[in-house]
Amino acid sequence: MAATTETVEQVRAVTEQKYKYGFTTDIESDVAPKGLNEDTVRFISAKKEEPEWLLEWRLKAFRVWQEMEEPRHWAKLSYPPIDYQDAHYYAAPKMKDRPKSLDEVDPELLKTYEKLGIPLREQEILAGVEGAEGKSPAIAVDAVFDSVSVATTFKAKLEEMGIIFCSISEAVHKCPELVQKYLGSVVPYTDNFYATLNCAVFTDGSFVYIPKGVRCPMELSTYFRINQANTGQFERTLIIADEGSYVSYLEGCTAPKRDENQLHAAVVELVALDDAQIKYSTVQNWYPGNEDGVGGIYNFVTKRGACRGRNSKISWTQVETGSAITWKYPSCILQGDNSVGEFYSVAITNNFQQADTGTKMIHIGKNTRSTIVSKGISAGRAQQTYRGLVKILPKAEGARNHTQCDSLLIGDQCGAHTVPYIENRNRTARVEHEATTAKISEDQLFYCRQRGLSEEDAVSLIVNGFCKEVLKELPMEFAVEAQKLVGISLEGSVG
Amino acid sequence: MIEIKNLHATVDGKEILKGIDLTINPGEVHAIMGPNGSGKSTLSYVLAGRDGYEITEGSVSFFGKDLLEMEPEERAAAGLFLAFQYPVEIPGVANTTFLKSALNAIRKQRGEPELDAMQFLKLVREKTKALNMTDEMLKRAVNVGFSGGEKKRNETLQMAVLQPKFAILDETDSGLDIDALKIVAEGVNALRSPERSMLVITHYQRLLDYIVPDHVHVLAFGKIQRSGGKELALELEKNGYAEFGVNEAA
Ligand SMILES: Nc1ncnc2c1ncn2[C@@H]1O[C@H](COP(=O)(O)OP(=O)(O)OP(=O)(O)O)[C@@H](O)[C@H]1O
Numbered sequence: 188m189a190a191t192t193e194t195v196e197q198v199r200a201v202t203e204q205k206y207k208y209g210f211t212t213d214i215e216s217d218v219a220p221k222g223l224n225e226d227t228v229r230f231i232s233a234k235k236e237e238p239e240w241l242l243e244w245r246l247k248a249f250r251v252w253q254e255m256e257e258p259r260h261w262a263k264l265s266y267p268p269i270d271y272q273d274a275h276y277y278a279a280p281k282m283k284d285r286p287k288s289l290d291e292v293d294p295e296l297l298k299t300y301e302k303l304g305i306p307l308r309e310q311e312i313l314a315g316v317e318g319a320e321g322k323s324p325a326i327a328v329d330a331v332f333d334s335v336s337v338a339t340t341f342k343a344k345l346e347e348m349g350i351i352f353c354s355i356s357e358a359v360h361k362c363p364e365l366v367q368k369y370l371g372s373v374v375p376y377t378d379n380f381y382a383t384l385n386c387a388v389f390t391d392g393s394f395v396y397i398p399k400g401v402r403c404p405m406e407l408s409t410y411f412r413i414n415q416a417n418t419g420q421f422e423r424t425l426i427i428a429d430e431g432s433y434v435s436y437l438e439g440c441t442a443p444k445r446d447e448n449q450l451h452a453a454v455v456e457l458v459a460l461d462d463a464q465i466k467y468s469t470v471q472n473w474y475p476g477n478e479d480g481v482g483g484i485y486n487f488v489t490k491r492g493a494c495r496g497r498n499s500k501i502s503w504t505q506v507e508t509g510s511a512i513t514w515k516y517p518s519c520i521l522q523g524d525n526s527v528g529e530f531y532s533v534a535i536t537n538n539f540q541q542a543d544t545g546t547k548m549i550h551i552g553k554n555t556r557s558t559i560v561s562k563g564i565s566a567g568r569a570q571q572t573y574r575g576l577v578k579i580l581p582k583a584e585g586a587r588n589h590t591q592c593d594s595l596l597i598g599d600q601c602g603a604h605t606v607p608y609i610e611n612r613n614r615t616a617r618v619e620h621e622a623t624t625a626k627i628s629e630d631q632l633f634y635c636r637q638r639g640l641s642e643e644d645a646v647s648l649i650v651n652g653f654c655k656e657v658l659k660e661l662p663m664e665f666a667v668e669a670q671k672l673v674g675i676s677l678e679g680s681v682g
Numbered sequence: 683m684i685e686i687k688n689l690h691a692t693v694d695g696k697e698i699l700k701g702i703d704l705t706i707n708p709g710e711v712h713a714i715m716g717p718n719g720s721g722k723s724t725l726s727y728v729l730a731g732r733d734g735y736e737i738t739e740g741s742v743s744f745f746g747k748d749l750l751e752m753e754p755e756e757r758a759a760a761g762l763f764l765a766f767q768y769p770v771e772i773p774g775v776a777n778t779t780f781l782k783s784a785l786n787a788i789r790k791q792r793g794e795p796e797l798d799a800m801q802f803l804k805l806v807r808e809k810t811k812a813l814n815m816t817d818e819m820l821k822r823a824v825n826v827g828f829s830g831g832e833k834k835r836n837e838t839l840q841m842a843v844l845q846p847k848f849a850i851l852d853e854t855d856s857g858l859d860i861d862a863l864k865i866v867a868e869g870v871n872a873l874r875s876p877e878r879s880m881l882v883i884t885h886y887q888r889l890l891d892y893i894v895p896d897h898v899h900v901l902a903f904g905k906i907q908r909s910g911g912k913e914l915a916l917e918l919e920k921n922g923y924a925e926f927g928v929n930e931a932a
């Protein structure tokens with residue numbers, strides 16, 4: 188019961204923040220003024236009552252960012268310039284300007300929820316309907332938002348095992364030494380334009396610490412955290428797996444989110460110490476824009492994992508079907524001897540979507556191994572690029588990489604491109620790369636339709652088959668929804 | 683059941699079917715024989731609704747409906763099944779998944795309730811056993827890495843599960859060993875019923891020893907040149923197609 192009360196409290200806190208901060212003075216304001224300067228950074232840090240070191244770190248990042256140039260040339264993407272001054276960098280969870288009921292929500296979005304089988308009340312929360320989280324919270328949490336009550340029930344158990352799972356702002360106060368030690372240790376504040384901007388202005392995200400020898404007994408998911416319904420533009424996630432520990436983390440949820448933020452620049456850092464394992468799965472399904480390419484999210488994210496310890500392992504599994512533009516290269520730094528990095532990816536682009544995605548595997552330690560399986564599906568006029576780097580440093584004796592990149596084209600107006608970079612500086616290392624490009628054949632479509640499947644179901648079935656190697660890496664409950672999602676994202680791609 | 687009248691079809695401007703007339707009544711089994719390239723598969727594709735064929739003349743009615751107006755999946759739901767001469771591979775899609783999706787898609791189109799996993803498994807296990815196929819083949823991806831004979835057997839399994847009203851078997855006997863031929867023929871015969879009809883395309887009279895047809899037709903140069911009873915198949919086996927102006931050496 189205590190767990191339920193706690194969640195109710197959390198829900199109330201979210202809805203009440205507006206009153207707590209009020210609107211009188213600048214610093215008390217709900218929303219930071221438009222624009223980006225050092226004061227914006229100070230404002231965010233003050234709002235979060237952060238320690239001095241963190242503010243300093245943010246400011247350093249901001250100063251570096253100002254000198255940086257937006258990487259507009261090397262990736263195969265095109266989009267109008269983004270005005271970084273024309274945005275708010277801090278907003279308390281919004282209680283205004285939200286749809287008053289589902290009637291005001293984009294019907295297309297609702298259709299998708301329905302197809303995914305999401306209950307009505309949960310739909311309201313995902314669509315950001317005014318007061319949806321707050322409406323008699325006890326019901327919202329217990330009866331409807333099952334996953335949340337599951338999470339709170341488990342929270343006590345997790346704490347007992349010494350696992351820390353909270354928002355990163357909370358972690359800054361709860362376990363500052365861990366945050367200070369690891370924040371920016373994988374993705375430094377000088378890393379790249381978007382990551383550096385994130386360092387300066389990140390507002391929230393998740394924090395996970397798994398103590399030595401602990402195997403986290405459940406999948407940890409942002410979906411379980413209710414405040415996630417209002418993700419910031421600049422999320423920051425930090426996961427630390429101490430020696431001999433294991434954790435599986437799920438990011439996002441498979442229902443598409445209504446979100447008015449155009450630009451998303453998240454950073455995810457993973458640290459695996461000796462014999463530790465982190466499995467990180469993502470299903471990204473943000474608004475891709477309409478069939479004419481209007482609107483949609485720009486997703487510029489930096490995800491990197493450090494296999495610091497011997498025999499450690501990090502696996503990235505991603506299913507990317509959303510966003511107008513995706514720019515994303517989850518990477519592994521294989522520093523510990525015998526450490527293993529894996530990247531399993533499905534990226535689907537339809538209509539006018541663009542994706543430039545792939546991975547980097549940096550082999551530093553001896554006998555480090557990496558596996559890359561990338562499945563790209565393009566339909567409509569979408570453009571997709573796999574961009575991967577496999578780098579073997581001189582000391583990486585016996586390192587091995589196997590890369591497999593398969594592209595599937597639907598129709599003849601889309602494009603798929605493969606850009607593998609291989610840098611091998613150790614003669615004992617072995618690097619293998621295979622790439623294929625195929626089209627959904629008329630024969631396959633006709634065969635399925637002769638057996639009674641509609642053209643859309645046939646495409647969905649064939650594409651799911653094409654992605655199978657990757658989808659099977661997803662945790663069970665995710666896999667089923669991801670399969671449906673694959674079909675939904677390709678609707679209207681044939682015929 | 684199915685009435686084909688003066689059917690003409692062209693591919694890339696080349697006329698392949700040059701006026702086919704054929705009526706099949708409920709319960710009947712018709713066999714079509716004919717030289718390579720005479721248009722047998724083309725006829726089966728046209729009936730199943732494959733893209734790429736232009737129907738320049740003629741009509742096909744199926745249970746009183748205009749078959750040529752229907753989408754391929756609608757024809758399937760109406761009870762038409764084609765066992766492919768060259769079954770298609772679908773990598774990554776398990777045979778069971780494929781079959782279940784197909785069966786439920788058809789049931790859904792017909793307004794029948796879909797089968798759940800348990801019900802489906804029971805049905806498919808039964809049929810698999812009858813065809814002497816292993817469970818292992820059910821788990822494998824559709825036709826991927828199947829031997830020629832296994833593919834044909836798999837087509838028969840699909841037919842047994844989908845229970846069509848009108849089945850076209852395009853050279854389902856090619857590539858089968860002697861035992862498999864018997865098993866497949868038994869599978870086909872098990873489906874024979876007063877409501878169900880079949881069109882069996884074959885090059886070998888041997889198959890017709892097992893699946894005894896009511897009528898045999900010779901298709902050559904895009905037309906049915908001669909029709910008869912099952913003895914016609916024996917005659918063809920002996921004399922070939924020379925009588926129809928087909929040069930055997932060619
Ligand atoms: N896309 C195409 N373009 C041109 N010609 C085609 C095309 N498809 C089929 N044909 C021709 O149509 C003719 C009939 O082919 P079909 O496959 O129907 O023959 P068949 O009677 O089934 O032969 P087999 O006994 O060898 O299976 C052949 O001459 C073939 O080359």
Ligand SMILES: [Mg+2]
Nearest residue numbers: 722723724767
């Ligand atoms: Mg043929």
